[in-house]
Amino acid sequence: MKNWKKLNVLGIVIIFVMAFGFIGCDPDKKDNGNNDPICECPNGTVHPLGFPCTCPVAGTSACNCTEEAEQPEFRETTIIFNFINTRMGNAICSAKIQGTLLNSEWSGVPESLKSTIDEAYSTGNTVAKSVFEDTFNAIYNAIITVEKTTEYSIFKVTGVFTLSLNIDNIDKLLDQSVLGGGVNIVKAVRAMDSNNLIME
Ligand SMILES: [Zn+2]
Numbered sequence: 584m585k586n587w588k589k590l591n592v593l594g595i596v597i598i599f600v601m602a603f604g605f606i607g608c609d610p611d612k613k614d615n616g617n618n619d620p621i622c623e624c625p626n627g628t629v630h631p632l633g634f635p636c637t638c639p640v641a642g643t644s645a646c647n648c649t650e651e652a653e654q655p656e657f658r659e660t661t662i663i664f665n666f667i668n669t670r671m672g673n674a675i676c677s678a679k680i681q682g683t684l685l686n687s688e689w690s691g692v693p694e695s696l697k698s699t700i701d702e703a704y705s706t707g708n709t710v711a712k713s714v715f716e717d718t719f720n721a722i723y724n725a726i727i728t729v730e731k732t733t734e735y736s737i738f739k740v741t742g743v744f745t746l747s748l749n750i751d752n753i754d755k756l757l758d759q760s761v762l763g764g765g766v767n768i769v770k771a772v773r774a775m776d777s778n779n780l781i782m783e
């Protein structure tokens with residue numbers, strides 16, 4: 584009899600726990616007892632990117648939810664420079680800019696590179712100008728890859744007409760190169776033109 588009573592008490596406890604649990608999980612419950620609005624999603628809900636929680640307390644610490652993190656995406660665009668190659672039939676000078684980045688990282692980079700390279704060209708000497716005109720002649724399809732990297736600080740020439748840039752130091756492209764030879768971007772473009780695989 585004693586064991587039977589113990590089981591009975593245990594059964595009642597289990598029923599209470601279950602009942603309490605059901606109340607706690609009641610999806611129709613919309614307040615916390617103080618008539619304050621609460622989050623309607625289960626704890627730890629992750630909503631898809633672009634579809635944040637729409638519960639009454641969304642955006643506050645009372646919301647249980649997070650939004651899926653943005654993933655880096657491959658992005659590319661072609662920029663056309665202000666200079667042309669007068670020695671080759673007034674050819675357009677351009678470069679493809681590409682990178683696998685978040686939108687916020689990519690935003691403004693192509694425009695910044697265009698103005699950097701246009702400025703380096705316009706302030707460069709005659710030799711630098713002709714190297715820029717040759718390297719970025721549209722027929723050569725020059726490619727500049729922008730990346731997050733710790734392998735190099737500012738730039739890495741990866742082949743003829745291909746250049747990689749460290750996104751964190753794009754603003755240093757117009758700085759004087761530590762090894763001389765003009766600003767970093769001039770040094771990099773000269774190396775692109777001659778397939779000189781250097782990094783800085
Ligand atoms: Zn939610």
Ligand SMILES: [Zn+2]
Nearest residue numbers: 622636638646
């Ligand atoms: Zn919520």
